[in-house]
Amino acid sequence: MYHIVKIIFFFALKLTTTLIYTKTMKTTLIMLAFALLAPAAVGQTNTFSYKTKRGNEIILLSEGQRAGNASVLIGATPEIISETMPGGSYPSATNAFLIRTVHGKHILIDTGFGKELFKNLQQYGVTADMIDIILITHMHSDHVGGLLDENGKKQFPNAQLHLSAPEYEYYSNPNTGSEQAIAIFNAYRDKLKIGPFNELEIGSIKAIPAPGHTPGHTAFLINNVLVWGDITHAMAVQMPYPQVAVTYDYDSKQAIETRLKLLEFITKEKLIVAGMHIPYPGMGTPVANGKGGYIFTPLEK
Numbered sequence: 001m002y003h004i005v006k007i008i009f010f011f012a013l014k015l016t017t018t019l020i021y022t023k024t025m026k027t028t029l030i031m032l033a034f035a036l037l038a039p040a041a042v043g044q045t046n047t048f049s050y051k052t053k054r055g056n057e058i059i060l061l062s063e064g065q066r067a068g069n070a071s072v073l074i075g076a077t078p079e080i081i082s083e084t085m086p087g088g089s090y091p092s093a094t095n096a097f098l099i100r101t102v103h104g105k106h107i108l109i110d111t112g113f114g115k116e117l118f119k120n121l122q123q124y125g126v127t128a129d130m131i132d133i134i135l136i137t138h139m140h141s142d143h144v145g146g147l148l149d150e151n152g153k154k155q156f157p158n159a160q161l162h163l164s165a166p167e168y169e170y171y172s173n174p175n176t177g178s179e180q181a182i183a184i185f186n187a188y189r190d191k192l193k194i195g196p197f198n199e200l201e202i203g204s205i206k207a208i209p210a211p212g213h214t215p216g217h218t219a220f221l222i223n224n225v226l227v228w229g230d231i232t233h234a235m236a237v238q239m240p241y242p243q244v245a246v247t248y249d250y251d252s253k254q255a256i257e258t259r260l261k262l263l264e265f266i267t268k269e270k271l272i273v274a275g276m277h278i279p280y281p282g283m284g285t286p287v288a289n290g291k292g293g294y295i296f297t298p299l300e301k
């Protein structure tokens, strides 16, 4: 399948360079390539498991792979775009993660849209009532979509819901929050745990404030893996050029500062990164490229 996709991308690019194409032809070819990628994304690329150095298992639960386009990027020059997005788009994904701790606890980090979540959990023999803790990186709907069912009832009867204080304050305020967030807070009212996360350690998981994308955006460190939430949306662009922001950021200047700070920390500590919008397998290692950016190598599939 990947060979066919590669060939189609090759022709799309070839047509770009020989200039004998129409824009529609190129778009059609690229769309065809992604359409071919889509079926491969179901089942085969929805989950992936990695064991940390201390034996905690981190499992990717993907809602699917997708392609993003340059219209959401802030600060990407035409040169950056042509260098990092030769096909006109960047690969992305929507992910949540399950942690199976050495003590037998089940911890979710985010819940994605909630579309593939329960099927993915089932693959590992995990049902909703087995989830002990849910850690929320931030309250955007592609991260908290699995918390309530279609009737607004909570999906995880036994789980405690952890989020940072600034995130709770912003999203529980009717003037700044969302209806979805307020419904979630109401449904989980008796199970809510609000930060400060920098003082909170759950088992061997440490919460690290990572503001900018949202006011209380939080990353979670599990042994040698940092689950960094939405520190990037366009890996292909924001790894070599971390100064490029996205329109989804609440405060893009702060988001860039946080991204740079975390990347420095990650490379110094030689950590693996797991991200909610990192394409399959959703985890990998960034290394400094000596030009202020990073080269990202995904974990071996």
Ligand SMILES: [Zn+2]
Pocket: 140, 142, 143, 230, 276, 277
């Ligand atoms: Zn997101």
